[in-house]
Amino acid sequence: MTGDRGEPILRFEHVSLFFDEQPALDDVSFALFPGASCVILGAAGSGKTVLLKTAIGLVKPDRGHVWLFGRDITAIPESELVDLRSRVGILFQEGGLFDSLTIEENVAYPLLNQRALRCPRDQVRARVEAALARVELEHTLEKYPSELSGGMRRRVGIARANVTEPPLVLYDSPTAGLDPITAHTIMTLILKERDTKNTTTVIVTHRYQDGHLLANFRYNPATNRIEPLAHDGRHAASDTKFLVMREGRLVFEGSQAELEASADPYVQKFVKPLRN
Amino acid sequence: MLDLLKPPILAFQEFFLLTGRTFRNLFRKPHYVDDITIQMDIIGVGSLPIVMLTGFFAGAVMALQMSRALNQYGATDQVGQIVSITLAREMGPVLTALLVAGRNASGMASELGSMKVTEQIDAMRALGTDPVQKLVKPRLVATAIVLPLLTIIADFVGMFGGWVVACPMLNLTTSSQYWSMAWRSLEYNDIAQGLIKPFVFAIVIALVGCFYGLRTTGGTQGVGLATTKAVVVASVWVFVLTFFIGKFFVSL
Numbered sequence: 001m002t003g004d005r006g007e008p009i010l011r012f013e014h015v016s017l018f019f020d021e022q023p024a025l026d027d028v029s030f031a032l033f034p035g036a037s038c039v040i041l042g043a044a045g046s047g048k049t050v051l052l053k054t055a056i057g058l059v060k061p062d063r064g065h066v067w068l069f070g071r072d073i074t075a076i077p078e079s080e081l082v083d084l085r086s087r088v089g090i091l092f093q094e095g096g097l098f099d100s101l102t103i104e105e106n107v108a109y110p111l112l113n114q115r116a117l118r119c120p121r122d123q124v125r126a127r128v129e130a131a132l133a134r135v136e137l138e139h140t141l142e143k144y145p146s147e148l149s150g151g152m153r154r155r156v157g158i159a160r161a162n163v164t165e166p167p168l169v170l171y172d173s174p175t176a177g178l179d180p181i182t183a184h185t186i187m188t189l190i191l192k193e194r195d196t197k198n199t200t201t202v203i204v205t206h207r208y209q210d211g212h213l214l215a216n217f218r219y220n221p222a223t224n225r226i227e228p229l230a231h232d233g234r235h236a237a238s239d240t241k242f243l244v245m246r247e248g249r250l251v252f253e254g255s256q257a258e259l260e261a262s263a264d265p266y267v268q269k270f271v272k273p274l275r276n
Numbered sequence: 277m278l279d280l281l282k283p284p285i286l287a288f289q290e291f292f293l294l295t296g297r298t299f300r301n302l303f304r305k306p307h308y309v310d311d312i313t314i315q316m317d318i319i320g321v322g323s324l325p326i327v328m329l330t331g332f333f334a335g336a337v338m339a340l341q342m343s344r345a346l347n348q349y350g351a352t353d354q355v356g357q358i359v360s361i362t363l364a365r366e367m368g369p370v371l372t373a374l375l376v377a378g379r380n381a382s383g384m385a386s387e388l389g390s391m392k393v394t395e396q397i398d399a400m401r402a403l404g405t406d407p408v409q410k411l412v413k414p415r416l417v418a419t420a421i422v423l424p425l426l427t428i429i430a431d432f433v434g435m436f437g438g439w440v441v442a443c444p445m446l447n448l449t450t451s452s453q454y455w456s457m458a459w460r461s462l463e464y465n466d467i468a469q470g471l472i473k474p475f476v477f478a479i480v481i482a483l484v485g486c487f488y489g490l491r492t493t494g495g496t497q498g499v500g501l502a503t504t505k506a507v508v509v510a511s512v513w514v515f516v517l518t519f520f521i522g523k524f525f526v527s528l
Contacts, residue, residue, distance in 0.1 A: 053398065056402060058398050058401055058402060078406065082401075082404055082405075082406065085401075085402055085403075085404060086404055088402070090399075090402045092395045092398065092399055092402075093395065094394055094395055095395075096394070096395040096396055096398060096399035096402075097396075097399070098391075098396055098399070098400075099394070099396070109403050110403040110404055113403055113404040113405045114403065114404030115306075115404065116404070117404075160403075
């Protein structure tokens with residue numbers, strides 16, 4: 001599933017990163033094409049979060065190159081990186097909301113601060129309201145993050161990641177620590193953002209269900225629900241790539257069918273819960 | 277031995293890297309004037325009561341302790357001179373800086389530290405702002421403006437404290453002599469070092485506070501540790517620097 005769609009939107013080439021001589025990323029290479037979805041599975045501490053932070057240059061790799069929108073971000077200064085990041089939305093693991101700012105100020109933050117976007121001031125309010133309405137939190141504008149529940153904070157994070165309508169959105173463990181119902185709501189919202197805006201979506205998770213949803217379901221704006229892509233087979237011919245990380249290394253890369261067929265016991269551990 | 281020396285030297289290097297980045301960004305846009313104003317309010321207006329209180333008692337104590345020594349030489353009329361020179365040259369800048377270090381270096385370290393451990397610093401960078409521009413620069417500029425002003429206030433309140441002890445309480449000298457002594461004994465050298473010191477301290481306090489905040493790791497405990505370190509290091513530097521700046525001005 002490569003080649004014919006031109007430049008990859010994100011490409012890692014032999015990326016290694018060390019924390020105190022411990023490898024956090026160990027020779028990671030992959031490419032992601034526009035419009036595709038990518039699920040990164042892995043246990044806690046396997047380097048998933050570091051991978052996302054490396055992807056937008058928050059962390060500089062010790063070795064290798066990262067290309068974002070066709071630019072080698074390991075070789076450009078921070079000021080240019082800032083402009084490049086305005087085309088990427090990111091949801092942090094803990095939400096990463098500014099707890100001394102209101103929800104409205106939080107969601108408006110990228111619009112007001114990313115100068116490359118050149119968002120006119122009088123449009124900010126409307127765009128913030130629209131982004132919050134998409135995650136069904138339009139009534140929380142004046143509240144502070146601490147006044148919201150964990151699931152609501154995650155939704156605000158999704159709104160903030162998507163308010164600038166970036167072509168690439170990265171979600172770091174969007175469902176971690178949430179009950180199954182809230183987790184499903186979050187995944188619905190992620191599919192909604194992906195399918196209404198046609199964004200390239202990367203999600204880091206330890207739950208195989210999340211990847212399964214991303215690969216086999218799509219958002220239907222008519223019903224405001226998600227529905228299976230294909231009714232006949234188990235796997236739709238979707239554009240979802242699965243990556244599995246283990247101790248900083250990429251141990252698997254491929255489609256969902258290949259993932260389920262994998263004989264690697266570590267990879268199997270992630271797939272099993274859904275099968276049984 | 278080498279392993280023992282490595283962390284502090286690395287920290288020193290990182291501190292100077294942060295200092296360099298902050299100064300490079302000093303005149304570079306965006307300036308976040310709102311943040312500077314807010315910080316000036318927190319650091320300046322917020323510290324005013326405690327700075328005045330300590331300033332008053334510093335001057336009062338000085339007059340009180342000097343009264344005995346001056347009595348021995350029959351030079352109690354000199355009390356205004358002693359109070360004003362010590363305050364302007366040393367006590368005013370150092371005491372004010374220590375108070376601000378305790379209040380605001382800790383505040384900066386804990387605020388930035390909390391933001392660091394909850395990924396807000398990363399979020400800030402991901403959403404198009406440079407934490408050095410948005411967080412460090414406003415704190416540095418605000419402290420550098422406000423600390424000299426606070427020091428001037430502390431100096432004057434301290435002289436007033438000295439007067440309260442010298443004139444109404446102990447009758448060491450007359451009011452007019454106290455004030456004329458206090459006024460005439462100050463030279464440009466004293467004023468210069470009394471204003472340069474708080475300016476230098478302000479830079480150190482703000483940068484140390486922000487530095488320890490930004491390199492916080494390891495959750496809530498890390499924030500506490502960063503706060504403690506910031507206050508201790510900033511205070512120690514105040515004492516070290518006051519000696520060297522003083523030495524420079526004495527040798528002039």
